Amino acid sequence: MDDPHLYDFAPWRGRPKLVWPGGRTCAVWVAPNLEFYEIDPPTHPRRKSWARPHPDVVGYTHRDYANRVGHTRMADVMSEFGFPGSVSLSVALCQHHPAIVADAAARGWEFFSHGIYNTRYAYDMDPDQERAIIRDSIATVEAATGQRIRGWLAPALTHTVNTLDLIAEAGMDYTCDLYHSDQPTLAKTKHGAITAIPYSLEVNDHYGFFIYNMSPREYADTLIRQYERLASEGEQSGTVMCIPLHSYLIGQPHRIGPFREVLRHIANDGRAWVAKAGEIVDAYRAQVPA
Amino acid sequence: MTLNPDYLDYPRRREGYDHDLYDWSEIRNRAPVRWPGGRPLAVWPCIAAEFFPLTPSDTPFRAPGHMQTAFPDYRHYTARDYGNRVGIWRLLDAFEVRGIRCSVAMNVAVAERYPALLEAVLSGGHEVLAHSTDMNGTIDGSLSADAENAIIGETRARWAALGVAPKGWHSIARSQSFRTPDLLRAHGFDWTCDWVNDDLPWRFRNGLVNLPLNHELSDRQILNVTQASADSYATQIGDAADWLAGEADASEGTGWGGRLLALELTPYIIGLPYRIGAFEALLDRLIASGQCWFAPGGAIIAEWSAAQG
Numbered sequence: 001m002d003d004p005h006l007y008d009f010a011p012w013r014g015r016p017k018l019v020w021p022g023g024r025t026c027a028v029w030v031a032p033n034l035e036f037y038e039i040d041p042p043t044h045p046r047r048k049s050w051a052r053p054h055p056d057v058v059g060y061t062h063r064d065y066a067n068r069v070g071h072t073r074m075a076d077v078m079s080e081f082g083f084p085g086s087v088s089l090s091v092a093l094c095q096h097h098p099a100i101v102a103d104a105a106a107r108g109w110e111f112f113s114h115g116i117y118n119t120r121y122a123y124d125m126d127p128d129q130e131r132a133i134i135r136d137s138i139a140t141v142e143a144a145t146g147q148r149i150r151g152w153l154a155p156a157l158t159h160t161v162n163t164l165d166l167i168a169e170a171g172m173d174y175t176c177d178l179y180h181s182d183q184p185t186l187a188k189t190k191h192g193a194i195t196a197i198p199y200s201l202e203v204n205d206h207y208g209f210f211i212y213n214m215s216p217r218e219y220a221d222t223l224i225r226q227y228e229r230l231a232s233e234g235e236q237s238g239t240v241m242c243i244p245l246h247s248y249l250i251g252q253p254h255r256i257g258p259f260r261e262v263l264r265h266i267a268n269d270g271r272a273w274v275a276k277a278g279e280i281v282d283a284y285r286a287q288v289p290a
Numbered sequence: 291m292t293l294n295p296d297y298l299d300y301p302r303r304r305e306g307y308d309h310d311l312y313d314w315s316e317i318r319n320r321a322p323v324r325w326p327g328g329r330p331l332a333v334w335p336c337i338a339a340e341f342f343p344l345t346p347s348d349t350p351f352r353a354p355g356h357m358q359t360a361f362p363d364y365r366h367y368t369a370r371d372y373g374n375r376v377g378i379w380r381l382l383d384a385f386e387v388r389g390i391r392c393s394v395a396m397n398v399a400v401a402e403r404y405p406a407l408l409e410a411v412l413s414g415g416h417e418v419l420a421h422s423t424d425m426n427g428t429i430d431g432s433l434s435a436d437a438e439n440a441i442i443g444e445t446r447a448r449w450a451a452l453g454v455a456p457k458g459w460h461s462i463a464r465s466q467s468f469r470t471p472d473l474l475r476a477h478g479f480d481w482t483c484d485w486v487n488d489d490l491p492w493r494f495r496n497g498l499v500n501l502p503l504n505h506e507l508s509d510r511q512i513l514n515v516t517q518a519s520a521d522s523y524a525t526q527i528g529d530a531a532d533w534l535a536g537e538a539d540a541s542e543g544t545g546w547g548g549r550l551l552a553l554e555l556t557p558y559i560i561g562l563p564y565r566i567g568a569f570e571a572l573l574d575r576l577i578a579s580g581q582c583w584f585a586p587g588g589a590i591i592a593e594w595s596a597a598q599g
Contacts, residue, residue: 039309042297053350053431055309057466057484058505064487069317073537095303097314116300126292133298213516215526252506253489253537253551254530 024273025234070251113137115155322547330538377561417586
């Protein structure tokens with residue numbers, strides 16, 4: 001396969017003008033990943049869960065830090081500056097640590113599915129297996145929070161060629177898995193178009209700290225540069241900036257202080273429409289129905 | 291290809307963890323800890339004193355920092371030896387001139403080979419933490435129960451022959467098996483530090499205490515892995531200290547409380563001439579803040595245990 005035909009080509013130059021509420025130029029959404037990684041997951045034939053034999057003590061407990069310490073530290077800073085989360089949720093967190101999910105719900109955050117566990121991969125699932133994890137996700141989040149999830153970020157970013165069709169079939173209307181633009185676009189499915197909302201690998205805290213080896217202050221500077229450029233270009237046609245986070249990373253004590261200054265900067269700038277994923281999708285689809 | 295249907299079974303999907311080793315709690319919901327002198331932040335310096343045999347072992351895995359070239363790797367053998375001959379003395383001097391007591395996680399082979407170093411650590415009032423036999427003494431889940439038991443038992447016996455009985459254990463690379471917490475109890479250890487999930491100590495169900503030795507704040511991670519400068523290291527640790535102390539300070543009525551800043555120090559990394567000055571300046575900055583209680587791990591655990599009621 002050369003081209004999965006996910007969407008139509010559209011050049012950045014000369015795009016139709018998107019406008020955001022209040023004339024803001026950049027829609028900013030924060031996407032905390034609230035995850036659960038299993039200590040002893042079954043083996044997937046195509047991907048290892050852990051670098052070390054189980055238990056991978058550092059790998060597992062580093063992630064565990066999120067659910068003991070990091071989440072609240074990160075969430076308090078977000079709440080301080082009025083940033084709601086749009087949560088990429090390992091839905092089994094609803095069973096393992098319901099208090100964390102309840103905290104996010106109480107802050108008014110939106111949830112979308114990031115699979116059952118971040119140690120269970122979708123590669124090689126047949127459509128019925130993938131339907132099962134989609135149904136499980138919808139039912140689990142609805143039971144825990146009352147919210148009907150609208151979006152999907154594939155578990156550990158593992159896909160099948162059916163994924164977009166199957167989430168559309170289940171009634172979801174956005175995907176966070178496509179990285180081809182700084183604006184929302186339409187993604188094609190067998191069940192009509194859904195919205196591909198820009199998530200981000202490049203300014204994801206995981207990439208910042210573990211791919212690019214940035215210091216906390218360098219990462220904060222990166223986010224501000226990303227924001228400044230997108231807010232400026234957004235005068236031509238509204239842009240989207242996502243800040244994807246993992247509280248076992250951004251919630252570490254040497255990182256949260258510089259990150260807090262990023263949120264202060266964006267909140268005080270005046271050009272940012274701070275929103276949840278579903279709100280951005282709705283504003284986009286009001287301008288680009290299909 | 292279709293995945294095995296079992297792949298969608300989740301037998302440990304339940305409230306709490308997917309294991310029975312320890313229980314979950316959120317740090318903000320625990321009884322607040324107060325450190326001596328009302329200081330909000332316990333700072334735990336933990337030096338790694340390591341002996342790398344010239345012939346490395348890959349069973350079950352080769353330790354970080356071990357030999358890299360074809361035999362004989364004199365380059366890394368001697369560069370690591372620098373840590374025990376020079377780097378650790380710089381660190382001990384930096385602590386002693388400032389009245390700071392620390393932990394030293396020592397391969398028992400270091401203590402046997404360099405009695406002057408062991409003597410300096412003990413007479414300086416520092417604490418010895420067992421750190422396996424030597425840097426070939428790695429443990430992980432692929433090791434047999436007998437082999438793992440032998441490493442921990444041999445380490446205990448060789449320390450006993452030196453008249454030292456460490457209460458704490460630090461595995462090489464923080465690598466343990468599912469059996470390790472029970473084996474450590476069986477060999478008379480009270481605590482470990484390899485499980486890096488918290489900014490306070492906590493207790494395994496079997497009674498063993500874990501004092502998390504943050505790997506992200508280790509000199510190896512910041513200086514070697516991310517290749518930051520010594521000044522950046524000092525800034526990052528300073529930022530961490532400020533945040534943790536502030537969080538602890540804000541604890542009245544919010545559930546926050548005293549916090550732990552664990553500093554893993556590797557003599558051949560942080561103890562180099564062009565880095566040690568930045569580290570000494572960091573210590574002075576932390577002292578001047580008035581927020582820090584510097585202590586060995588065992589003393590921090592004792593204070594924390596007393597606060598558990």
